[in-house]
Amino acid sequence: MKIFIRIIRVIFGIVLLAGFVYGLLTFAKAAPQSGDYREMIEDQRAGDVGRPADGTPASSGQTPGAATAPADGVEIVTPTVEPAPSPTPLPDTPAGRAAALGLPAPPQIDVSSWEFLLVNGDHSIDKYVPEQFGFLNQTISETDIQTSYSVNRSYDGAVDIRIAQPLLDMCSAAKAEGLSVYLTSCYRSYQLQAENFARVNANNGISDGKDAQGHYITMPAGCSEHQSGLCADIVDKWYPTMRAAEQRDKPLQVWLGEHCQDYGFILRFPEGKEDITGVMYEPWHFRYVGTDAAKYIMENHLCLEEFLTLYQ
Numbered sequence: 001m002k003i004f005i006r007i008i009r010v011i012f013g014i015v016l017l018a019g020f021v022y023g024l025l026t027f028a029k030a031a032p033q034s035g036d037y038r039e040m041i042e043d044q045r046a047g048d049v050g051r052p053a054d055g056t057p058a059s060s061g062q063t064p065g066a067a068t069a070p071a072d073g074v075e076i077v078t079p080t081v082e083p084a085p086s087p088t089p090l091p092d093t094p095a096g097r098a099a100a101l102g103l104p105a106p107p108q109i110d111v112s113s114w115e116f117l118l119v120n121g122d123h124s125i126d127k128y129v130p131e132q133f134g135f136l137n138q139t140i141s142e143t144d145i146q147t148s149y150s151v152n153r154s155y156d157g158a159v160d161i162r163i164a165q166p167l168l169d170m171c172s173a174a175k176a177e178g179l180s181v182y183l184t185s186c187y188r189s190y191q192l193q194a195e196n197f198a199r200v201n202a203n204n205g206i207s208d209g210k211d212a213q214g215h216y217i218t219m220p221a222g223c224s225e226h227q228s229g230l231c232a233d234i235v236d237k238w239y240p241t242m243r244a245a246e247q248r249d250k251p252l253q254v255w256l257g258e259h260c261q262d263y264g265f266i267l268r269f270p271e272g273k274e275d276i277t278g279v280m281y282e283p284w285h286f287r288y289v290g291t292d293a294a295k296y297i298m299e300n301h302l303c304l305e306e307f308l309t310l311y312q
């Protein structure tokens, strides 16, 4: 009997020992091994490889710039993402300058491009001549554009070739509305403007080309926009002289004032802007600037000088 009890004790002891050894092995496996933390960190960084170049987090659930703290207390800081652009435009930009004046953001344009050439009493283009002319029939009774001078056509129908088609389109549309259209003056050379300036001064007993209010009624040579070839004086028939008060309510002038921007043209010398343009109100003088700029200028009642200031 004693032997039997001893055997039972030995077996019990073996079972206890085996249980203890198993427990030890299980604990050792669960405990952190040397290098585990480094692997965890490397796993975290490996996740950043797939991050887009713009810095937005690959994981949408992760708060930008937040610290990730694993259970062991090792802190992983993800790079701070650039904040979204502020809705308020920077003051030293076209949009910022427009906002300061209560205007909407202006179109993105290159003001050094040809259609924004500024010509006025303070900006002479000296003896500039457009590279290539287009010649339009003065009465827009034909729809062709001649690209070489025709002796059968008045030189007054000449414009920079780049505005010939939009000018023809605008005038043709006015004609289609039943309006009479006449191009009274388009390109004028430096020499022709010098002669005009002398004649108008002599006729009015002045020498500086300005009226009693100090606004130009004729420009010195080099300072007339007509020399750029980018504009046209448009009325319903030939007039020996043109006065704003007589022309402003003509159906053609009203139509042009409402639709010119659709063809890339602006009313260049608006009423109320005389002190900025330096030129009296001219309801017949239309200048090409392209449709984006023309729509912004006409919708916001600006003159070209005001518009260009937004970009400088």
Ligand SMILES: [Zn+2]
Binding pocket: 185, 226, 232, 233, 282, 284, 285
């Ligand atoms: Zn004019």
